[in-house]
Amino acid sequence: MKLEEELKQTRFKDEYQRAMLNIIFTGNWLEVWTTQVLKQYDLSSQQFNVLRILRGSSPRPLNLLDIQERMMDRMSNATRLVEKLRQKGLLTRKQCDSNRRKVEIEITEKGQALLKELDPVMEKNHLELTKKLTVAEVNTINELLDKLRD
Amino acid sequence: MKLEEELKQTRFKDEYQRAMLNIIFTGNWLEVWTTQVLKQYDLSSQQFNVLRILRGSSPRPLNLLDIQERMMDRMSNATRLVEKLRQKGLLTRKQCDSNRRKVEIEITEKGQALLKELDPVMEKNHLELTKKLTVAEVNTINELLDKLRD
């Protein structure tokens, strides 16, 4: 849907401003979708993100800074985010022996299982996307966004 | 910068997943920039957004639902957001005569002046963008994102 309709706006200053708002809006739009889906699993999108990061590095554990670097939002609540997931038994954390400032954070079996359950659910959204855009088109998006952040 | 570098990720499942994350990440990235700039003016990006919406419709006042529809995030804190701006004297609100459930919200002179002060600051970011992407390229982004949200 055209951004003008989404935001009930008749016009934007120019295509650059339109693009800025379009990217922010679409990003939000995608995140809202994810958040909705994850709610049924009692996960926030950030928590999900952390779990996926840990799966990605598994079986190698990560420390908090590693996680923060890989996160979508880099705020300083990684400690509490991880603690939440630990309470749910989705990951473990222990002090690092070689450097006791660090913690070693690892996804658990239960965490792995939850992600496995979520994979097909997320896949469904992915299929929606496939219907709307060709591979060539998503490649273009990726390329242009990377360029934009240069 | 490539998304892989930004997120210290070696690879993504496919280009579709990469695009999803790329859009969310870039949207965040743009918003963080805006937030930083606005902080000096003691405004959140949502507050700024509301002010711009009001300027857009000025001199016609808007009610809360109108604003909510035009906002980037559609949560239910429009009341408090508007109240914050009112306390700063950037907008006025009064009960609507014809339908007393509604409120008429209007940007003030002070609000207009603040936006005018911010215009060139935001313009600077806009110029950065111009250096990185051609008009044709931003048009492509706009077109593809609109298509994605269909």
Next chain:
DNA sequence: CCCTAACACTTGTATATACAATAAAAGTAC
């Protein structure tokens, strides 16, 4: 007119987030 439903907004509450201050461990220089 009375009853109910829909509407427009507000408020309460629990949670999330940003940012700064703090703490503890490790590294470095003397």
Next chain:
DNA sequence: GTACTTTTATTGTATATACAAGTGTTAGGG
């Protein structure tokens, strides 16, 4: 070893946000 700096994580606090429940207003039957 002591003083200083840097690294890594935690905590405090103020603010923001989501969601649900509540309030007052209007509209539509019967």
